[in-house]
Amino acid sequence: MNILVIVGTESGNAQMVGETVGDELARLGHDVTVVEEDAGDLDALALPARTAVLVCTSTHGLGELPDNIIPFADALKAQTPDLSHLKYGIIALGDQTYGETFCKAGKDMDALMAASGAQKRGERLEIDACTQPLPDEDAVDWLKDWLPLLEG
Numbered sequence: 001m002n003i004l005v006i007v008g009t010e011s012g013n014a015q016m017v018g019e020t021v022g023d024e025l026a027r028l029g030h031d032v033t034v035v036e037e038d039a040g041d042l043d044a045l046a047l048p049a050r051t052a053v054l055v056c057t058s059t060h061g062l063g064e065l066p067d068n069i070i071p072f073a074d075a076l077k078a079q080t081p082d083l084s085h086l087k088y089g090i091i092a093l094g095d096q097t098y099g100e101t102f103c104k105a106g107k108d109m110d111a112l113m114a115a116s117g118a119q120k121r122g123e124r125l126e127i128d129a130c131t132q133p134l135p136d137e138d139a140v141d142w143l144k145d146w147l148p149l150l151e152g
């Protein structure tokens with residue numbers, strides 16, 4: 001499958017998770033692209049050619065998107081592309097001690113993908129940095145359950 005991984009990160013954790021997931025997808029024989037910047041140019045993302053998009057983002061500020069994923073979010077809001085052919089999943093990194101804004105960027109990206117018509121597959125993975133020092137392990141476990149859901 002042709003899978004695009006879009007990373008939102010401030011200090012590298014979600015980047016590590018996105019790259020690990022990308023490596024695993026490639027190892028399994030998928031055609032994978034991991035995008036960590038300049039995702040605001042939707043044409044360059046070749047979305048019509050993709051089977052699925054996996055958004056892997058942390059949350060910063062008080063529930064805000066990391067800077068590097070804001071152009072992608074803004075492009076979705078401004079252009080409202082028809083992504084109804086795409087399946088998507090969300091891996092959200094956060095910290096429970098932030099309370100109400102726990103993993104909010106992941107939740108916001110989830111809503112934006114759904115608003116563009118993309119079809120959600122699986123539950124959003126929410127990784128708590130406080131209790132999970134190895135977020136990439138959780139992500140690879142989650143990926144094993146997510147991939148079969150893309151078949152249908």
Ligand SMILES: Cc1cc2nc3c(=O)[nH]c(=O)nc-3n(C[C@H](O)[C@H](O)[C@H](O)COP(=O)(O)O)c2cc1C
Nearest residue numbers: 009010011012013014058059063094095098102103
């Ligand atoms: C300044 C700051 C603000 C944060 N705000 C939130 C937040 O509102 N909600 C949340 O769930 N996590 C929050 N976090 C936790 C990060 O999302 C978490 O540490 C994550 O692993 C960082 O991933 P990154 O290195 O990819 O940016 C915040 C972390 C920092 C340093």
